[in-house]
Amino acid sequence: MKLKRAAVIVNKWKDEGLAVASSIASYLEEHLVSCTIHETEDLDEKIEVPEGTDLLVSVGGDGTVLYSARLVQELGIPILAVNLGTFGFITEISSDEWKDAIDSIFAGREKISRRLMLKVSVIRDGGRVFQCQGLNEAVVTSAGVAKVVNLELLVGRTKAGNFRCDGIIIATPTGSTGYSLAAGGPILDSEMSALIITPVCPFTLSNRPLVLGANEVITIRVNKHQRTDLMLTVDGQQYCELEEGDEIVVEKSRSRALLIASSLRNYTQVVSSKLNWSGGMHA
Numbered sequence: 001m002k003l004k005r006a007a008v009i010v011n012k013w014k015d016e017g018l019a020v021a022s023s024i025a026s027y028l029e030e031h032l033v034s035c036t037i038h039e040t041e042d043l044d045e046k047i048e049v050p051e052g053t054d055l056l057v058s059v060g061g062d063g064t065v066l067y068s069a070r071l072v073q074e075l076g077i078p079i080l081a082v083n084l085g086t087f088g089f090i091t092e093i094s095s096d097e098w099k100d101a102i103d104s105i106f107a108g109r110e111k112i113s114r115r116l117m118l119k120v121s122v123i124r125d126g127g128r129v130f131q132c133q134g135l136n137e138a139v140v141t142s143a144g145v146a147k148v149v150n151l152e153l154l155v156g157r158t159k160a161g162n163f164r165c166d167g168i169i170i171a172t173p174t175g176s177t178g179y180s181l182a183a184g185g186p187i188l189d190s191e192m193s194a195l196i197i198t199p200v201c202p203f204t205l206s207n208r209p210l211v212l213g214a215n216e217v218i219t220i221r222v223n224k225h226q227r228t229d230l231m232l233t234v235d236g237q238q239y240c241e242l243e244e245g246d247e248i249v250v251e252k253s254r255s256r257a258l259l260i261a262s263s264l265r266n267y268t269q270v271v272s273s274k275l276n277w278s279g280g281m282h283a
Contacts, residue, residue, distance in 0.1 A: 001078065006025075006057060007053050008035060008057040010038070016084060018039065020084060036050055044067075049075065060091075062089060065259070066134070073257050076258065079257065080260045082101075090259070092261060092262035092270055093260075101263070104263055112258050112259070113258070115258075116173060118133065118137075118195075119133055120232070120250050121248070123249060129240075130240040133253055139167055139168070139200075142229070144229055150225070151168055151220050152220070153218070155212060163199055163204075164203035169198040169200060170198075171196040193213070194211050214252045215252070216251075218250045220247070220248040226244055
């Protein structure tokens with residue numbers, strides 16, 4: 001990677017975020033890389049990434065990476081995700097490791113992880129009323145007090161069934177360690193091409209998580225006579241209020257998020273550490 005211009009996205013609400021971002025920018029400029037810093041308060045705001053940017057540095061947590069991925073996925077700009085604290089599931093590089101990661105880029109030793117992303121659309125009365133991209137998951141749930149919702153699931157043109165549940169999660173392999181995992185879904189290698197369908201607290205115990213090929217198109221229909229309002233949430237940062245009869249279409253995006261992986265640990269080590277697979281009493 002030839003590195004001439006970089007941009008830093010920093011979560012303004014993270015302690016020491018701006019200080020870390022400033023240190024990164026100064027280090028890059030010392031190596032003749034022009035750099036701009038963008039502070040963000042709202043993870044759905046629009047930021048113009050300067051033309052010719054070769055690298056985007058995300059300073060914050062996993063949420064900042066999700067925002068950054070949407071920001072640059074169609075531009076093909078790699079993301080160096082720096083976590084303020086320890087490393088996260090997506091942010092593998094901690095706040096005291098960023099210099100080594102940048103040095104690896106300068107030396108041409110960087111490893112880029114290509115992550116599948118989702119394209120999510122809401123179809124109402126034959127027209128598209130909402131569309132967005134996501135790196136982790138799309139979730140259809142009750143919008144208010146937790147109540148059972150009634151959803152129809154289709155894979156391609158095949159009806160998979162009706163689900164009475166608290167909601168349905170469609171997750172990517174990157175998102176398999178998030179909400180989907182908490183709801184009982186499987187962990188997938190982050191670079192796999194697959195989609196996970198995870199029902200949330202299904203009324204019927206036979207409704208289990210399902211892993212599909214990434215080329216499948218998944219549709220969730222909001223059935224009539226719901227007892228509650230429903231909401232679509234993508235990556236916990238983008239929202240759409242749903243109506244009865246709406247169709248939520250989830251498919252893989254044409255472009256992928258490019259994340260620079262840590263040279264100090266692999267995905268298995270990250271998962272093992274975060275889930276405390278120590279073999280002890282707290283594992």
